[in-house]
Amino acid sequence: xxxxxxxxxxxxxxxxxxxxxxxxxxxxxxxxxxxxxxxxxxxxxxxxxxxxxxxxxxxxxxxxxxxxxxxxxxxxxxxxxxxxxxxxxxxxxxxxxxxxxxxxxxxxxxxxxxxxxxxxxxxxxxxxxxxxxxxxxxxxxxxxxxxxxxxxxxxxxxxxxxxxxxxxxxxxxxxxxxxxxxxxxxxxxxxxxxxxxxxxxxxxxxxxxxxxxxxxxxxxxxxxxxxxxxxxxxxxxxxxxxxxxxxxxxxxxxxxxxxxxxxxxxxxxxxxxxxxxxxxxxxxxxxxxxxxxxxxxxxxxxxxxxxxx
Numbered sequence: 001x002x003x004x005x006x007x008x009x010x011x012x013x014x015x016x017x018x019x020x021x022x023x024x025x026x027x028x029x030x031x032x033x034x035x036x037x038x039x040x041x042x043x044x045x046x047x048x049x050x051x052x053x054x055x056x057x058x059x060x061x062x063x064x065x066x067x068x069x070x071x072x073x074x075x076x077x078x079x080x081x082x083x084x085x086x087x088x089x090x091x092x093x094x095x096x097x098x099x100x101x102x103x104x105x106x107x108x109x110x111x112x113x114x115x116x117x118x119x120x121x122x123x124x125x126x127x128x129x130x131x132x133x134x135x136x137x138x139x140x141x142x143x144x145x146x147x148x149x150x151x152x153x154x155x156x157x158x159x160x161x162x163x164x165x166x167x168x169x170x171x172x173x174x175x176x177x178x179x180x181x182x183x184x185x186x187x188x189x190x191x192x193x194x195x196x197x198x199x200x201x202x203x204x205x206x207x208x209x210x211x212x213x214x215x216x217x218x219x220x221x222x223x224x225x226x227x228x229x230x231x232x233x234x235x236x237x238x239x240x241x242x243x244x245x246x247x248x249x250x251x252x253x254x255x256x257x258x259x260x261x262x263x264x265x266x267x268x269x270x271x272x273x274x275x276x277x278x279x280x281x282x283x284x285x286x287x288x289x290x291x292x293x294x295x296x297x298x299x300x301x302x303x304x305x306x307x308x309x
Contacts, residue, residue, distance in 0.1 A: 003028050003152075003205055003305040005228055005267075008044035010297040012211075012234055012270040013066055015039050018277070020299055021066045022270045024230055025050060026150060026207055031129070034058045035148060035209045035230075041070035042077065044300050053081040057127055059134065060091030061211055062145035063098055072102045079111045086113035090126050090136065092144035093118050119146055132204065137222045139213035141247045147213070149223060152204025156181055158309070159198055167192045205305050208263070211270045214244065215253035220260040227305045229258055230297065233268030236275075236283050251283045255290035264308070269297040 004027050009020030021038025025045070032055040034041075045052055052074060061067055078087065089099065096116045103110065119126055119136045123146055127134040132152040139145040159179045161171075169175065169192050174184045181194050208223035211232040223229050233251030235243045243250050251268055258266040268287060271280060280296055287294045 001029050003207070005207060005230065005303040005305065006044075006048055006050065007230075007267075007269065007297045007299060007301045007303075008041050008048075009038045009070075010269050010271060010299050010301075011038070011066075012232070012272060014273045016273055018299065019271070019273075020044060021069070022211060023070060024209060024269070025055075028132070028150075030054065031056045033134070033150065036061055036067045036211070037070040037074055038066050039069045040299075042073055048300055048302075051081075052077055053083045055087065056085070057088040057090065057134070059126075059136075059148050059209070060089065060095055061139070061147065061209070062092055062141060062143055063094055064143070064212065067212070068098060071099070072106060072108070075099070075103070075110060075114070076106075076108055079109050083112040086115050088115045088117065088127065090117050090119060090134075092146055094144075135222075137218075139210065139219070140216060141212045141214070145212050147208065147210040147219065147222060149206060149208045149226065151206045154201045154203055155307075156194065157199035157201050163196060167196055202307075202309055205307060207305060210257075212248060214247050215249040215257060217260070220257050223257070223263060224261045226261065226263040227308065228265050228267060228303055229261065229263040230267045230269050231257065232270035233283055233287060234270050234272050237286055251287040251294075252290060255287035255294055258291045258294070264293065265303070266291055266294045267297045267303060268294065 006025040008023035011019035011021050015021050020040025022036045023038045023041040024035045026033045123137040125133050126136045134150045136146040139147050169186050177184050178194050206226045208226040208229045231254040233254045234248045235250045237250050237252040284296050
């Protein structure tokens, strides 16, 4: 099952000609999940040939302009593509006010159901799929803000055909049933349990999204073990004082969280507009000195998230 993250916008505060505002799309087979929706999101979606009508849910971190200004246009766009399924929108308190006021003032024509769910201070699981869930957790910014993780359920262990054959289970549908966790009967009538032919359970994949927050230890616990950790690296370490004042974090702080959380890859995002693409190499060097598996997010970059067996 494919899982990949598309960086639709990597900038913070103000858009630049080559850098839209923060937005990340996660594609898991036929489902799309959008994390934040900054200005320019539609442009990247079109350039990547991604279909807005396929987006199941939008997860907003907080209601600052550089994270939500792309949302009104996206909502109106959906009415032009014959959307049938409801669109779920999650965010901190007042996300419903923001959406409803835009609908009213802009006199939006919306021909599909929008389900808005506001997230309380404690966070928790906000969305469940058949074999995964999305969890929100509180961050520390100048207004209510949350981070998100999408985590798949554990997968069955590796199937061992030799064990199945030794138990008298013939090749065919019974093998598939065992791999799906069902108990079957061998040719002689004996019950064969999945645990008889499968190795230990294997973990699913995990994606984490954190932006606009002070760095604090609990973040590492929430994003622990992520295969891809997308995290703000708004400033270089020389501007730590400014980051603390504005309740943001530096790339070095993001790298320390990634190291403590033992993530597989850290993708920095939400850069200050003061940094050119050339300047960002300096930011990357600082973070990479602490956590070598650090990369820079770039607009329209794609990160495949593979199984690690």
